[in-house]
Amino acid sequence: MQLKFISLFIALFLSVVNALEVPDNVFINNLHRQFEVNSSVVRENIAISVKSKEDGANFFYLAYKKDLIPNISTMVAFTKVDKENILTITQEKEEEDSDLQYFKVDLEEPLKIGERVIVNVEVSYVKILKPYPKYINQNDDQYVLFSSNVYYLSPYTITKQKTTIKIGDTIKSYSQEPAPVKEDDNDVYYGPYENIAPGTEKIVSIHYKFKDRLIHFEKLDRTIEVSHWGHTVNFKEDLIVHHDGSQLKNNFNRIAFQKSQFYTETPSSVKDMIFVLPPRAHDIFFVDTIGNVSTSAFHKDDTRTLLQVLPRYPLFGGWKYTWSQGYNNPLDGNVKYNPKIKKFVFQAPIVLSLKHIPIDHFKLTVVLPEGARNVDIHLPYSFDSEERKMTYSYLDTTGRPTIVLEKDNVCDDHFQYFQISYSLPFYFTVQKPLVVSLFIFSLFLISMIWTRLDLSIVKVIIVFFFYHYKNIY
Structure with missing residues (x-):
């Protein structure tokens, strides 16, 4: 009995020692949360008024439920004064005996006692909207359910807080507690609430009409090949899209669907997707597992090229579609020579310009010309994995340097440009003819x-x- 008591005491002692101790150096004077839930990517903007309890306070902590971490795509913090200067956010070591995950936010300058600073935290979530009801008819509207803790789950005491959920469409129902709660212009306002203790929770739900596309890409593989000899840059994407909406109660009726196009829309289905390509894109193709899809179309102007992808069938809840698409772009549209560093600089967007559609797994492969040396890559954010290897193709002897990048939970906040600089000796440009x-x-x-x-x-x-x-x- 004594041995069991000693073992229990040691285990409790170790758990306390290993647990993250949040210092009581600051408190939150005021906090305003705002959710935008009108697309598949849910965005949360948190304005936090942090007030110091001591001299030299230069950081504070954010807390999130562990089961919510896989749904977080991006998280950035900046001060209200300087939005360009992004604050450093560090994910702390995960604690096994806790259901919370902590993030440390470093401030620009230490605060004096009583001094406050307003920090904005922007978080993007993916795949947290639930279709409700689960089954609908073919021409029914799409409704979804959004649930969240009405209080901000903070490790500090919050003196005052309010939460705004922007819907922008028809609200069917919403939680009426905790009061005060009001609905105005298809938005729901909770609070203000005062003196909220650390870790306070109260889940609220909103059931509303969803007009955007409730879809996501299960996989998107983007391959870029740079050819100095061919004076082109080849882009190719392999995609798998999945519809996350409510499933059909009955079998799909193609005749009824075609008739409905003349007098009404089918809001729960996805009929096409439009991708923005460079203005000089050419040799555009769109194929699936069967072959070329002739229903696709593209439109060009001086600033961009629009590729309209029309699958062979409309997508309803639970349905998937797999296809490949690509195009060529002139070399000078992506590659420039920098005489200062005596290198070629390749620049391109990391992912395609398709808004509000998250990606489960994204893979970017860049194949440089044969003979490229001193390769340096400049990324706007970190990737989950990076690999460098050699790729061999037609008439290659030494191989082409290849960079492979992979990342999960990608959203349109990741639609940024990246650069790769490399040197290419002249004799490698005539290597293939030789x-x-x-x-x-x-x-x-x-x-x-x-x-x-x-x-x-x-x-x-x-x-x-x-x-x-x-x-x-």
Whole structure:
């Protein structure tokens, strides 16, 4: 019995020692949360008035439920005074005996006692909207359910807080507590609330009409090949899209769907997707597992090219569609030579310009020209993994340097540009013609030698007998 008591005491002691101790150096004087839930990517903007309890306070903590972490796509913090200067956010070590995950936010300058600073935290969530009801008819509207803690789950005491949930469409129902609560212009306002203790929770839900596309990409593989010899940059994407909305009660009726296009929309379905391409994009293609999809179309102007992808069938809840698309762009549209660093600089967007559609798993592969050296990559944010390897293609001898980047939970906040700088000696630009010329010359040389060789056995025998009989006679 004593041994069991001692073991329990030691385990409790170790858990307390290993637990993250949040210092009581600040408190939150005022906090305003605002949710935007009108797209598949839910955005939360938190304005936090942090007030120091002591001199030299230069950080504070954010807290989130562990089960919510896989749904967080991006998290940035900045002060109200300087929005360009992004504050450093560090994810603390995960605690096994706690259901909370802490993030440390470093302030620009230490605060004096009683001094306050307003910090804005912007968080993007993916796949947290739930279709409700689960089954609908083919022409029914799409409704979703959004749930969240009405109080901000902070490790500090919050003196005053209010929460705004911006819907922008028809609200069917919403939680009426904790009061005060009001609805105005299709938005719901909770609070203000005062003196909220750390870790206070109260889940509220809102059931509303959803007009945007409730879809996400299960996978998006983007491959970019840079060719100096061909003077082109080739872009290719392999995509799998999944509809997250309510499923159909009955079987899909194609005739009813075609008829409905003349007098009403089918709000719960997705019929097309439009991608923004560079203005000089050419050789555009769109194929699926069957072959070329002739219903696709593209439109060009001086500033951009629009690729309209129309799947072979409309997408309803639970349905998927797999396809590949791509295009070529002139080399000078993405690659410039920088004489200061004596390198070529390649620049392109990391992902396609398609708003409000999250990506479960994103893979970016960049294949540089053969012979590229001193390769440096400049990314606007970190990736989950990075790999460098060599790729071999037609007429390659030394191989092409290849960079492979992978990241999960990507949203349109990641639609930024990246750069790769590399040096390419002149002789590598003529390497392929020399290889081709050498190969053709070798064929001619082998042909010349082969035509001049006489390996006939019969002729050797005749010559032998001729000399043999000549010596006899």
